[in-house]
Amino acid sequence: MAHLRAAQKEMTRRLLLSTALELFEARGYAGTTVDDIAKAAGTTRVTFYAYFPSRTALMKALFEDLDRLLAEREGAENLADVVDVGNRDGIGAWLYAVSRQWPAIRPYVLAAHEAAAVDPEVRELVDRWFDGVIDEIVAGLDRAGRFAPGSRRTRGFLALTQLDQLGRHWMRHGWQTDPATALELLTESWTHLLGARDA
Template sequence: MTRKLLLSAALQLFQSKGYASTTVDDIASTAGTTRVTFYAYFKSRSDLARALIGELNDLLGRSASAPVLVDVVAAGTYQAMAGWLHHRSSSWELFRPHLSAISEAATVEPELRGLVVGWFEEVIAEIKNGLDRAGRFVPEVRHSRAVLAFVQLDHLGRHWTEGRSEASREQVVTVLAESWFTLLGERP
């Protein structure tokens, strides 16, 4: 329970103050505990950020009903991509704080950079594997296409917010699906 309180307090502070401006004392105080208790659960602030990556992995976990990204890209249809993106976008609000926190943490903590880049590369690899499986496009450009698709998804997932954008989530995801289909889809 205390560990969850510390993670929740850190996430809240990272959103309001930013990762770089949030101290261990801030986190402990917001969680209603002490610095000593913080260190009983985490070795450092970057260790806590690693735990947030673990939480994000849990949040992004694939449910039995969700199609696997590799399969969606391999199918290459607009409908498959749009369906996956609509499903994934329904959770943007839920995992946005984690994505923002770990992205900022990676810019401040050198030991987290490789971990976050590796985490991003896993998603890019899933997209590329879908293209490989389908044999679409020349092999030399598949990774670049996967990077472009991921960057679009990551940017919208971290920045698009209901009520702050002129476009609805449905409209934004439709545009994203069109872009993904152009980048990744099966040509008639």
């Protein structure tokens, strides 16, 4: 019986998360209230608060789901290892693998960025995630001993900003150019910013 109750609780929690994600995509984070989520999920405000103390807490749970989705990339090399080696083919393969995840992560990313614009706690979460990815890039450059130490974080920031902007542009508008060309240009830029000069 306890096992059944736990499974039902998890089903309700997942329903609230998936309903919220759908509403954030359709109406935007700012345009979606706790009452909207509860009603669309076929439950009540009281039930919502039994699972999440706030809309921000729900957004944090969606961020955890996003992290899990990103970690599930099959055969994906660790970013720090890719940067450490620094060859163009490895960088290009990593970027291509990331771009293949965009359809699955699209609603999470767009909701997170919209929420970050109006919710300081979510903004801090997005900033921490962004900094974590930059830390991986810096770790790769540190191991490789490539570029002046004082430039490594800026190089990581510039590279990640390009990827983030291209990804979010695709998520909102689709490819407005040939995808192979866009990814090739991004690979070229990342190789210039992060790669080994003889690679």
